Amino acid sequence: MLNTGTELLLGNTLNTHGAWFGRELFKLGLRITRQTTVPDGDAIREALEESVSRADAVIVTGGLGPTSDDLTREITAEVLGIELITDEAALRSLEAFFAVRGLKMAPSNLKQALVPVGADVLPNPNGTAPGVYVPPRLNGRANCAVFLLPGPPRELYPMFHDEVVPKLKALSGIESFPPALELKFTGVGESDFHQQIDAQLAAVPGLEYGYCAHVGEVDLRLIGEEDAVRSGRQIALDAFASKLVSDDGSSLERVVVRLLTERNIKLATAESCTGGLIANRITNVPGSSAVFTHGFVTYANEAKVDLLGVSETDLEQHGAVSEPVARQMAEGALRVSGADIAVSITGIAGPSGGSEEKPVGTAWIGLAMKDRPTLAIKVYHPRKRKDFKQAASQSALDWVRRRLAE
Known part of the structure; x- marks a missing residue:
């Protein structure tokens, strides 16, 4: 995950993308291995160069707007060694967006129709910035898929579900993945779990587990094959059954x-x-x-x-x-x-x-x-x-x- 935007680092805008993408990707059997936030401009180049050389897929958010500091599209084309051209379908979509609203399109918006040659345009019915999908075969640097998505959640989240999810499923080929279970407990501390059941959980073959503490609550995450998850759940309940709030993620x-x-x-x-x-x-x-x-x-x-x-x-x-x-x-x-x-x-x-x-x-x-x-x-x-x-x-x-x- 590469989140771009100076406002995210200044604290003017809360970056909620990481948590949201973590949950949505996990439903597909995928994990975020690294999340990086960089300001607008040249910092994107260095982060993208590093990411595409390491990852199987990179999702970039932000920087697709019409202003001078929106450079994600241009930098991506440069890093991947692909020429930018105006996509006619994207241009018509832009023109229609403004026409329907009775607005005049500023010349600066034309850059939003620029797309790397051979890349797929991801429609954006909720804004002016279309997304971009660069398949691995076009990547001149590494066998890495690159998705460029708009930053605003109202545009990004629908685009992810409609356009990105099918492509990620096709790329990953994952049809089934180990079940996961989240148990929420209250009235007990994270250290209590560590002291009472940590060793027992660690002894369950094939079980991945972890804790997440909130104010007044501790979440226990169990991932693995069914038998392993079932064993981990029973260990937790044997120790803290009266403290269990839910085992389906419910608050x-x-x-x-x-x-x-x-x-x-x-x-x-x-x-x-x-x-x-x-x-x-x-x-x-x-x-x-x-x-x-x-x-x-x-x-x-x-x-x-x-x-x-x-x-x-x-x-x-x-x-x-x-x-x-x-x-x-x-x-x-x-x-x-x-x-x-x-x-x-x-x-x-x-x-x-x-x-x-x-x-x-x-x-x-x-x-x-x-x-x-x-x-x-x-x-x-x-x-x-x-x-x-x-x-x-x-x-x-x-x-x-x-x-x-x-």
């Missing part, structure tokens, strides 16, 4: 929505320190409208009293971050919403506001269910404010998951 919030749907249970939330993050995560899942009723963000004590009926006396005696308040927030959300289950959270996100008794990172979570005793637990996530909110929301959602699973 915690997606699993919660799935469980709510299967059980026909309605959920409400009452949040203070997370500021609505729990509700946001739930409502990011398609279909959540069928199971999610209310999301209360009661940041101020007055809101806790007015909206959820929290006792002013308990707020004064115990403070907002306390077991009684967490319980009452959950009970209030359950009562007002009419839902079947309600989860609440109140905590200290920091960086100030903590004390010796209640340090920054402390949170209380309440869980109320119809015809069941209200429960509350204290969690401690001493992290930066943003990460605290993520970790606290993870703890709350996981408690809902575990209660629903029971």
